[in-house]
Amino acid sequence: MQSQPDFSAFSGIRAITLDLDDTLWPIWPTIERAERVLLQWLHTHAPATAQALQTAEAVRAVRNEIGSLRPDLAHDLNGLRRESIRLALTRAGDDHTLAEAAFEAFFAERQRVELFEDVLPALEFLAARWPIVALSNGTADVHVVGLGKFFHASVSAHRVGFAKPDARIFDLAAKAAGVPAHSVLHIGDDAMLDVKAAMDAGMLAVWVNRSGVEWPHEGATPHATVASLAQLCEGLSTKA
Structure with a gap:
């Protein structure tokens, strides 16, 4: 059972950084669709x-092969997906130039996300108080998914060439x-990539732990742990 979060450290925050996948929406239903x-x-x-990509195992095998062949795409999930499609087309004897159109079909659907119910009220609250x-390490575009008005800026691993937990992306x-x-409060669901990494980069951090699991790391713990963004906003309302 989660203890009551302590928001005492947050009186001096001047900006928010916010993870996307699995913090604002569940990612795997989106990817599977x-x-x-x-x-x-x-x-x-x-x-x-x-026909060649009927099974998840076949898709994973092509993806893993491209990952080995193209280490330069390690943080570019769009590039990995596009080149995996290209390799599969080539091997099956189809037109490899279809890779771009095929990827666009995937990517358009990937931007159709179903928000957790607490997200819109939380974004309204946060954006009214801080930039x-x-x-994100993922490829969602906040403008395409319809949330752009809440965001001052966006930093994505596939654009900058390195990913969380690298301190450079937090910087x-x-x-x-x-x-x-x-002066930044980072909010995210991943204990390592979001919370521990943000703290290592000198930020304050809140762990959005919707499933109530135990903190998995030794040493420093999150500045606060919440079960929802609604709980986070309720706590921050006393510090804004």
Whole structure:
């Protein structure tokens, strides 16, 4: 059972950095739906490739091979997906130039997210008080998903070439907000990539622990742990 969060450290925050996937929406239902759309597209335009990618294991094998062949794409999930499709098309004897159109079918569906119910009220609350910078290892675009009005800026691993937990991406996000790292509160669901990494980068950090699991790391613990963004906003309302 989670203890009552302590918000006493947050009186001096001047900006928010905010994770996206699994903090604002569940990511795996989104990815699974986008992969189904991709497969349907391939059935229509490249049936031999669709047949070769019928199973999750086949998709994973191609993805892993591209990961080995193209280490330069390690932090570019769009690039990995696009080149995986290209490799699958080539091997199946389909037109490899279809990779771009196939990827666009996947990517359009990947931007259709279903927000957790507490997200819109939380974004309204946070954006009225602090500049918010989206900080993500994923490929969602806050403007495309319809949340752009809440965000001051966006920093994504596939654009900058390094990913959380690298301290450089947190530093870029603080600079995008125009404040020093120690004045930033990072909010995210991943104990390592979001919370521990943000603290290591000199930020304050809140762990959004919707499932109520135990903190997995020894040493420093989150400045606060919340079960929802609603609980976070309720606590921050006394510090704003």
